Amino acid sequence: MEFIDLASQQTRLKQKLDDNIQRVLAHGKYVMGPEVLELEKQLAGYVGARHAIGCASGTDALLLALLSYGVGSGDAIFTTPFTFIATAEVISLLGAAPIFVDIESSTFNLDPTKLKLAVQAVQSNDPSVYPLPYCRPGGRGALPPLRPRGVITVDLFGLPADYDRLNAISSENDLFVIEDAAQSFGAEYKGNKACALGHIGCTSFFPAKPLGCYGDGGMCFTADDSLNETIRSLRVHGQGHHKYDHVRIGINGRLDTLQAAILLAKFEIFPEEVELRQQVAQRYSELLAPCSGIHTPSIPAGYLSVWAQYSLLAESETHRTALQQKLKEAGIPTAIYYPKPLHLQTAFAALGYQKGDFPISEDYATRIFSVPMHPYLQAAQQESIAAILRRV
Numbered sequence: 001m002e003f004i005d006l007a008s009q010q011t012r013l014k015q016k017l018d019d020n021i022q023r024v025l026a027h028g029k030y031v032m033g034p035e036v037l038e039l040e041k042q043l044a045g046y047v048g049a050r051h052a053i054g055c056a057s058g059t060d061a062l063l064l065a066l067l068s069y070g071v072g073s074g075d076a077i078f079t080t081p082f083t084f085i086a087t088a089e090v091i092s093l094l095g096a097a098p099i100f101v102d103i104e105s106s107t108f109n110l111d112p113t114k115l116k117l118a119v120q121a122v123q124s125n126d127p128s129v130y131p132l133p134y135c136r137p138g139g140r141g142a143l144p145p146l147r148p149r150g151v152i153t154v155d156l157f158g159l160p161a162d163y164d165r166l167n168a169i170s171s172e173n174d175l176f177v178i179e180d181a182a183q184s185f186g187a188e189y190k191g192n193k194a195c196a197l198g199h200i201g202c203t204s205f206f207p208a209k210p211l212g213c214y215g216d217g218g219m220c221f222t223a224d225d226s227l228n229e230t231i232r233s234l235r236v237h238g239q240g241h242h243k244y245d246h247v248r249i250g251i252n253g254r255l256d257t258l259q260a261a262i263l264l265a266k267f268e269i270f271p272e273e274v275e276l277r278q279q280v281a282q283r284y285s286e287l288l289a290p291c292s293g294i295h296t297p298s299i300p301a302g303y304l305s306v307w308a309q310y311s312l313l314a315e316s317e318t319h320r321t322a323l324q325q326k327l328k329e330a331g332i333p334t335a336i337y338y339p340k341p342l343h344l345q346t347a348f349a350a351l352g353y354q355k356g357d358f359p360i361s362e363d364y365a366t367r368i369f370s371v372p373m374h375p376y377l378q379a380a381q382q383e384s385i386a387a388i389l390r391r392v
């Protein structure tokens with residue numbers, strides 16, 4: 001059994017994919033070709049965003065978003081420690097400080113109540129209000145005054161965060177909101193599509209994502225004309241009026257034409273795949289309902305998850321190991337997203353955070369695991385997964 005079955009999708013789309021790839025080979029515009037512009041147009045329409053800017057990866061999308069706000073040293077950017085490293089890596093790359101904020105126990109997403117506390121802690125420079133970086137043994141010692149600038153929310157596993165509350169707190173405190181929608185392209189929050197829920201939405205087209213290409217790719221979305229212009233310039237070395245006019249320091253962050261052509265083929269069946277994902281998730285929830293020791297995901301009213309992952313919580317780490325082992329013996333792959341919260345990663349050791357700072361993230365890292373999830377998962381396969389989990 002595959003964890004994510006890309007082969008079934010490819011078989012279904014083979015002709016269309018071949019045609020689209022051949023078209024690019026024929027016109028030869030491999031960089032920023034017409035397929036990139038067409039994809040930007042189609043995805044902006046789907047998301048309901050005024051602008052879409054294709055780029056080289058989800059990580060670059062986040063980096064471009066932060067660069068467009070001029071983020072740098074002394075800036076505090078609030079985010080969750082229960083995510084892939086890219087979310088916070090880009091903050092540190094620019095010399096800004098990631099301020100971690102624990103997640104809600106029910107959704108795995110940034111907790112608005114704790115965000116409020118973390119903003120207060122930075123404003124008052126007081127780690128007794130909420131854990132702050134640089135103020136523990138092993139950190140840099142004295143807490144430098146930081147300037148709250150923005151929030152990077154994450155729609156983990158394909159479920160949007162609580163944007164009504166997160167946007168309200170951000171707006172009260174003059175913070176921008178970058179939505180890390182790497183896992184949530186296609187999801188919805190109260191009638192609006194993921195990628196359009198903050199000031200800039202950033203998604204990833206990594207192959208395993210709900211809409212994935214055959215390599216790396218990403219996209220920024222925004223309603224703001226000025227941010228759009230800045231991101232377009234940053235994407236190509238801070239380009240100005242022509243190719244060798246540079247008005248700011250940027251990056252080479254372009255999306256390949258071939259990847260755009262592949263995405264155009266896949267996007268044709270994407271809405272149907274989102275629907276199939278709902279059916280697969282619904283079936284898991286029903287099949288696993290009798291397992292009292294396994295916690296299945298709950299989707300709040302008004303939200304639509306795109307189910308990038310179907311993640312379960314075991315009772316303990318030992319229980320999780322037993323469940324994964326039994327599935328493995330039956331040839332069923334599982335994965336752990338994420339085994340170590342970011343504040344405990346060596347890469348962020350200089351921030352001086354400690355074990356115990358973000359208890360929900362730390363607890364879930366020991367108990368969470370994901371089972372196979374993709375639009376082509378068969379009912380019989382899900383039944384065999386559930387039967388094993390029920391037995392353990």
Ligand SMILES: Cc1ncc(COP(=O)(O)O)c(C=O)c1O
Pocket residue numbers: 057058059060083084086087154180182183203204205206216217218
């Ligand atoms: C939450 C999150 N943010 C950012 C990224 C980075 O995307 P990419 O791998 O396309 O750079 C990922 C990819 O796994 C992700 O899951």
